[in-house]
Amino acid sequence: MxxxxxxxxxxxxxxxxxxxxxxxxxxxxxxxxxxxxxxxxxxxxxxxxxxxxxxxxxxxxxxxxxxxxxxxxxxxxxxxxxxxxxxxxxxxxxxxxxxxxxxxxxxxxxxxxxxxxxxxxxxxxxxxxxxxxxxxxxxxxxxxxxxxxxxxxxxxxxxxxxxxxxxNGIVNWNKVASCSVASRFPYGTRLTQTAVNRVFASEKYLREDLGYKTVRVRCHGDLARVELPETDLQDAWDKKDEISATLRKLGFNYTTFDMQAFKSGRMNEVLSTDEKLALV
Missing domain, CATH: 3.40.50.620 (HUPs)
Structure with missing residues (x-):
């Protein structure tokens, strides 16, 4: 059996x-x-x-x-x-x-x-x-x-x-999830290629140069709100001067870390139940 x-x-x-x-x-x-x-x-x-x-x-x-x-x-x-x-x-x-x-x-x-x-x-x-x-x-x-x-x-x-x-032997079984870069911008912020490229470059630096596998750079105008898993926050804080300086070169005048850490779909939290229901 x-x-x-x-x-x-x-x-x-x-x-x-x-x-x-x-x-x-x-x-x-x-x-x-x-x-x-x-x-x-x-x-x-x-x-x-x-x-x-x-x-x-x-x-x-x-x-x-x-x-x-x-x-x-x-x-x-x-x-x-x-x-x-x-x-x-x-x-x-x-x-x-x-x-x-x-x-x-x-x-x-x-x-x-x-x-x-x-x-x-x-x-x-x-x-x-x-x-x-x-x-x-x-x-x-x-x-x-x-x-x-x-x-x-x-x-x-x-x-x-x-x-x-x-x-099943699939090589990317533990791949970090990714999604459209539109998720990095507050609703109502018009997407431009310049702003999109700024986010791409910032996340690439944090991911490839500093080794943070899961990272989101939420774009609030000239402020970058960096989301990392809680386990990476202290390490990132220790590198805050370097991170801030690099992101400034990439176009963000200000950099902050999200104290609530990384969470997928964070931008959706501002939507009320009525707003969500209006779209379904």
């Missing part, structure tokens, strides 16, 4: 759902969630029936795009690299709470247009159950465009996927 854990059951559900498909396009980011989905899809359907679409835009690092393309290729997937101009869309550049909806809408439409003539019938993203616990207007765009979230359909959470990805 073979004993199946709850994670085995979830993975079995995922495999069963994928096995029913003729083919699959995955909106692939190179993150752990979409990588796990890509791995299981390749194992289930075969590389000739799975296409990983990697999207680049001004709101993501080129390095992340290149790494995602390389990893998908290494996994044996068919890969299609695309670009979309988010800052050219006034509704996205305005950086309102609904901008996340327009961003996802543009993503899904760009993918659908690119694969329309290739016979692919199902598009999926890497949304997981944890995404239901935060403010996600992009879920509306997903539903409107008929995109499926198979990881959610299998009731998979981030903690589940990290375990299963490691068991």
């Amino acid at each position: 073979i004993f199946m854990t709850s994670l085995d059951v979830k993975e079995s559900i995922l495999v069963d759902k994928l096995a029913q498909l003729d083919n699959l396009v995955i909106a692939y980011s190179g993150g752990i969630d979409s990588t796990y989905l890509l791995k299981i899809a390749l194992d289930t359907l075969g590389s000739d029936k799975v296409l990983a679409v990697v999207m680049n835009s001004e709101l993501f690092l080129d390095d992340e795009f290149n790494k995602a393309v390389d990893l998908a290729n290494d996994m044996g997937a068919q890969v299609l690299g695309l670009e979309m101009s988010e800052l050219a869309d006034a509704k996205i550049a305005a950086n309102t709470p609904k901008s996340w909806y327009y961003s996802k809408k543009l993503l899904y439409k760009t993918i659908k247009d690119a694969v329309a003539a290739d016979g692919f019938t199902t598009i999926a993203d890497g949304m997981i159950m944890d995404d239901n616990e935060d403010f996600r207007p992009g879920l509306i765009a997903r539903d409107e465009e008929g995109v499926r979230s198979f990881l959610q359909e299998a009731d998979l959470y981030k903690a589940d996927i990290r375990i299963l990805a490691k068991e």
